[in-house]
Amino acid sequence: MSERALVTEARRIVVKVGSSSLTTAAGGIAPERMSALVDVLAAARARGAEVVLVSSGAIAAGLAPLGLSRRPRGLAAQQAAASVGQGLLVHRYTEELARHGLIAGQVLLTLDDVTRRSHYRNAHQTFAQLLELGVIPIVNENDTVATTEIRFGDNDRLAALVAHLVHADLLVLLSDVDGLYDGPPSRPGAKLIADVRGAADLDDVVIGSAGAAGVGTGGMVTKVDAAAIATGSGIPVVLTSADRAAEALAGKQVGTLFHPTGKRRPTRLLWLRHATEAKGALVLDAGAVRAVVERRASLLAAGVTGVQGDFSGGDPVDLLAPDGTVVARGLVNFDASEIPALLGRSSKELKRELGAAYEREVIHRDDLVVL
Ligand SMILES: Nc1ncnc2c1ncn2[C@@H]1O[C@H](COP(=O)(O)OP(=O)(O)O)[C@@H](O)[C@H]1O
Numbered sequence: 410m411s412e413r414a415l416v417t418e419a420r421r422i423v424v425k426v427g428s429s430s431l432t433t434a435a436g437g438i439a440p441e442r443m444s445a446l447v448d449v450l451a452a453a454r455a456r457g458a459e460v461v462l463v464s465s466g467a468i469a470a471g472l473a474p475l476g477l478s479r480r481p482r483g484l485a486a487q488q489a490a491a492s493v494g495q496g497l498l499v500h501r502y503t504e505e506l507a508r509h510g511l512i513a514g515q516v517l518l519t520l521d522d523v524t525r526r527s528h529y530r531n532a533h534q535t536f537a538q539l540l541e542l543g544v545i546p547i548v549n550e551n552d553t554v555a556t557t558e559i560r561f562g563d564n565d566r567l568a569a570l571v572a573h574l575v576h577a578d579l580l581v582l583l584s585d586v587d588g589l590y591d592g593p594p595s596r597p598g599a600k601l602i603a604d605v606r607g608a609a610d611l612d613d614v615v616i617g618s619a620g621a622a623g624v625g626t627g628g629m630v631t632k633v634d635a636a637a638i639a640t641g642s643g644i645p646v647v648l649t650s651a652d653r654a655a656e657a658l659a660g661k662q663v664g665t666l667f668h669p670t671g672k673r674r675p676t677r678l679l680w681l682r683h684a685t686e687a688k689g690a691l692v693l694d695a696g697a698v699r700a701v702v703e704r705r706a707s708l709l710a711a712g713v714t715g716v717q718g719d720f721s722g723g724d725p726v727d728l729l730a731p732d733g734t735v736v737a738r739g740l741v742n743f744d745a746s747e748i749p750a751l752l753g754r755s756s757k758e759l760k761r762e763l764g765a766a767y768e769r770e771v772i773h774r775d776d777l778v779v780l
Pocket residue numbers: 426427428429430583584585586588589590591592593594595614615616617618619620621622623624625626627628629
């Protein structure tokens with residue numbers, strides 16, 4: 410069986426591991442699983458590859474110490490469990506990596522770190538410095554302070570974004586299932602899909618959400634989304650089980666290989682398109698829709714006819730055609746309350762009447778993605 414050159418030649422690898430692969434059903438860390446995973450990461454390092462680990466499991470690891478038997482529903486309880494569990498997880502990784510003479514560095518990210526320009530530059534530099542120092546960054550969402558992320562966020566898409574942020578050559582998604590199947594693997598006769606070369610290969614695949622162990626959040630849906638994000642910007646993805654991580658990283662033909670389909674794109678825009686929830690919407694006239702969609706121009710106040718929702722400058726908003734269809738998403742430059750005064754007015758008028766600060770575009774073209 411030939412090796413996967415995309416894997417064996419990768420110099421920088423992001424590995425994502427799910428809660429179900431690190432913790433027990435009873436709610437606590439499974440030390441032997443973490444130890445086996447770290448052995449695999451150390452072997453990749455020994456071959457000369459740089460490794461970033463995106464590890465879930467903070468909430469799951471915090472359950473047992475708090476006497477909880479399953480993942481709590483309430484946000485505050487999840488945040489508390491994550492606070493307890495994250496420390497335990499990183500402690501374990503630090504000890505396990507030390508066996509191989511390696512150093513762990515904790516990186517906790519929130520959505521802002523990858524959508525706001527100044528933050529994502531900062532995150533990029535942090536990773537660059539850690540990797541230069543030979544550290545293995547252990548990444549998770551900052552669940553303890555996150556609000557929307559902890560509910561809707563998932564580490565699969567976060568891992569795809571991190572892979573993009575660090576310019577990885579490969580993303581490896583490790584779960585409790587050994588690859589993508591054409592239907593939920595619990596169904597008799599479900600078949601493993603070895604290669605996905607584009608969206609068309611997924612047309613007949615039934616992708617389920619909940620995992621059997623009950624500690625995972627995203628299920629297969631978010632893994633396939635993550636694979637689309639990564640491959641769409643040129644990064645191949647191997648999806649398999651944590652048990653097969655050693656084989657996968659050695660380039661063996663295990664699990665599912667998602668082949669690259671596109672080229673690198675600005676990180677923030679990827680996130681804007683795939684992972685953010687809009688805080689509101691702007692209704693555009695037909696001319697503005699053409700300008701934004703066809704000419705990829707900035708959105709000016711003159712083409713905006715309505716505003717919906719309560720957002721602040723810097724938030725993601727949807728751009729709607731006159732019939733209500735969502736045509737684009739962007740990071741808006743004004744608060745929702747400021748926009749009614751700008752509607753339909755030219756930049757020159759706005760500057761004359763409200764001052765130079767109001768002359769700027771409502772959304773700059775660099776902060777826009779057409780959907
Ligand atoms: N088409 C499919 N192929 C593979 N697994 C699937 C499919 N549909 C649903 N699943 C389920 O997705 C689960 C993995 O998701 P999840 O529990 O969130 O894992 P993790 O904690 O590793 O992120 C598997 O255990 C499996 O039951």
